[in-house]
Amino acid sequence: xxxxxxxxxxxxxxxxxxxxxxxxxxxxxxxKEVRDAxxxxxxxxxRFQAWGASSKTIPHRTIDxxxxxxxxxAKTDGSGVFSLTAASGKHVFLFDVSEGEYxxxxxxxxxxxxxxxxxxxxxxxxxxxxxxxxxIYLYPETEQAVSVQLEPAGxxxxxxxxxxxxxxxxxxxxxxxxxxGRSYPYLFWEAQTDVARLSPDVHEGFVVERAHxxxxxxxxxxxxxLNSTEQTDFITYWGPRMVSSEQVFVQFVWNDxxxxxxxxxxxxxxxHVNRLYLLWTALxxxxxxxxxxxxxxxxxxxxFDVLExxxxxxxxxxxxxxxxxxxx
Amino acid sequence: MKYLLLLLILFPLLSFAAPGEIDRIxxxxxxxxxDSSVAPTAGKVQVECHFYGGSPELPHQLLYGLNGSSExxxxxxxxxxxxxxxxxxYLFRFYYNGSFAExxxxxxxxxxxxxxxxILNFMPAYxxxxxxxxxIYLYPETATDVTVQLHTGGKQVFTYPVLExxxxxxxxxDGNLVxxHQTVPYLFWEADLPIRNxxxxxxxxxxxxxxxxxxxxxxxxxxxxLNANEQTDFITFWGPQLATHxxxxxxFVLNDACDAYATLNxxxxxxHVNRLYMIWQPIxxxxxxxxxxxxxxxxxxxFDVLExxxxxxxxxELVIN
Numbered sequence: 001x002x003x004x005x006x007x008x009x010x011x012x013x014x015x016x017x018x019x020x021x022x023x024x025x026x027x028x029x030x031x032k033e034v035r036d037a038x039x040x041x042x043x044x045x046x047r048f049q050a051w052g053a054s055s056k057t058i059p060h061r062t063i064d065x066x067x068x069x070x071x072x073x074a075k076t077d078g079s080g081v082f083s084l085t086a087a088s089g090k091h092v093f094l095f096d097v098s099e100g101e102y103x104x105x106x107x108x109x110x111x112x113x114x115x116x117x118x119x120x121x122x123x124x125x126x127x128x129x130x131x132x133x134x135x136i137y138l139y140p141e142t143e144q145a146v147s148v149q150l151e152p153a154g155x156x157x158x159x160x161x162x163x164x165x166x167x168x169x170x171x172x173x174x175x176x177x178x179x180x181g182r183s184y185p186y187l188f189w190e191a192q193t194d195v196a197r198l199s200p201d202v203h204e205g206f207v208v209e210r211a212h213x214x215x216x217x218x219x220x221x222x223x224x225x226l227n228s229t230e231q232t233d234f235i236t237y238w239g240p241r242m243v244s245s246e247q248v249f250v251q252f253v254w255n256d257x258x259x260x261x262x263x264x265x266x267x268x269x270x271x272h273v274n275r276l277y278l279l280w281t282a283l284x285x286x287x288x289x290x291x292x293x294x295x296x297x298x299x300x301x302x303x304f305d306v307l308e309x310x311x312x313x314x315x316x317x318x319x320x321x322x323x324x325x326x327x328x
Numbered sequence: 329m330k331y332l333l334l335l336l337i338l339f340p341l342l343s344f345a346a347p348g349e350i351d352r353i354x355x356x357x358x359x360x361x362x363d364s365s366v367a368p369t370a371g372k373v374q375v376e377c378h379f380y381g382g383s384p385e386l387p388h389q390l391l392y393g394l395n396g397s398s399e400x401x402x403x404x405x406x407x408x409x410x411x412x413x414x415x416x417x418y419l420f421r422f423y424y425n426g427s428f429a430e431x432x433x434x435x436x437x438x439x440x441x442x443x444x445x446x447i448l449n450f451m452p453a454y455x456x457x458x459x460x461x462x463x464i465y466l467y468p469e470t471a472t473d474v475t476v477q478l479h480t481g482g483k484q485v486f487t488y489p490v491l492e493x494x495x496x497x498x499x500x501x502d503g504n505l506v507x508x509h510q511t512v513p514y515l516f517w518e519a520d521l522p523i524r525n526x527x528x529x530x531x532x533x534x535x536x537x538x539x540x541x542x543x544x545x546x547x548x549x550x551x552x553x554l555n556a557n558e559q560t561d562f563i564t565f566w567g568p569q570l571a572t573h574x575x576x577x578x579x580f581v582l583n584d585a586c587d588a589y590a591t592l593n594x595x596x597x598x599x600h601v602n603r604l605y606m607i608w609q610p611i612x613x614x615x616x617x618x619x620x621x622x623x624x625x626x627x628x629x630x631f632d633v634l635e636x637x638x639x640x641x642x643x644x645e646l647v648i649n
Contacts, residue, residue, distance in 0.1 A: 157571070158568040160567060176556075183556040184560045188560075190568050232512045232514065232516070233513075235488055236461070236463070240518050243486060
């Protein structure tokens, strides 16, 4: 598979259509360029740092790359760094992280100056986004058999309890779900989905400082109407990752709007199916324009009520590509 | 070609990378260099040591072994040492002190007539990893005011409810923890902790294929005595992560052994504090022999506390001997 992808990348690189896999947003940046006496004339020393999601580097992974038309491979260290020395002049690179979960990066043409040391950041975005951890809580008014059908907009990655053509469970008013003698507090699914489907509207949402993440989530989740267990589950899932950067962009998607991530079909039909998704991005630089605050719903939790929450982290480069396309 | 590539990668590292960067690349490099001072049939080895985070204080004594021998030598001011073994294949071992991991070079050839250059990058014996999601459930027999103190040997990254000194709340028998302004089903913390890879020193554990993650966890967690909520929370947290890797090795750290990562002081003292950390690592090879770990049945009687968490170690390519 990997070699096939590389082969594909190679073909594309050699053809003149190279631009098509440039991907969205800026995928690399030259962060430093200095003369260095220890670099021989005619050579350039290049230090790459591979970055993934959540402002985290990609450590200890094999990076296959094409330098012009030479096939090479390197392993990143604990900080996502790998280095090489290249002949000075213009070069085209193609990078591919092993195991295929990231988009390849094509650098177009980079000019290396003789006797210089260059540092380049590579921002890898995931080939597919994961719609993470939708969990579904069911609270019927009386104990009853419930069937839940899921139509995810993508490929299911993990379900619990195992989803086989539907979940058929016994649901109790306290939220306990029972199936084949085991009980569960909620249903869990995770699916791969393509970035376009997430399509955050960057004009609406919130920019939240690291120090305010917890208070922000507590305030809004409570106002929307999540109960204390749902709030705790939500905050302890997203909070630790959201505080890894100085600022995050946050956008909520709820109810019918969430159908673009997947549809839920329940039988018998509950009185209310409340769905709340969080799309968020770790911001390393401020957004070009502050979003307008979203006005959030208040969920109706009366009667036989279902609550689902989930979300996805969107890489900054992807978010900014939506920003620029929205500006056009 | 392979050497050329090696040189290509090595050259910039050795020449310009700051010392702090060199030692995170690999723990040794082996190079050969022309040296007119070496007789055509003689061997000469120059050992050069780099230390993570700068050089430790003097004296610079290096313990080393060639094919099982045991020697001590002083490093010079450049952290170098020159040896003159006969040309041939050697198993080298190098040990500096307890702060740094031992370096072993399986089979290195000392070539005749050239300088064999061994560059050692001593890594810390302890590496920092995030301890993920320890959650603590408390089930007193009657509603009880409880104080929980947490001590970790690392930087706390996230706590919930936000931990300021200690968690103080009223615990209900159904597991609800009632704070002044909120009620939560569990306490949550995360911290970056320095640890030794437990797989380096123990062959206990389990090989878990990604596709079998759910079955494996259900079986082990049920047998140990986690309740339905705890199992679901555990499995929906770790299951998706184990499932993304074809092969993982897994070891559980239990009860008192968890003190090496973090200690809990709970007042009043519960009848049982059950703790369970899962340390796991995606690996490349399957032929690793692990002694299946014997897991206890947790005692859940009386005022009972259950904590679970875990750590994912970096992917490792394993070579089966």
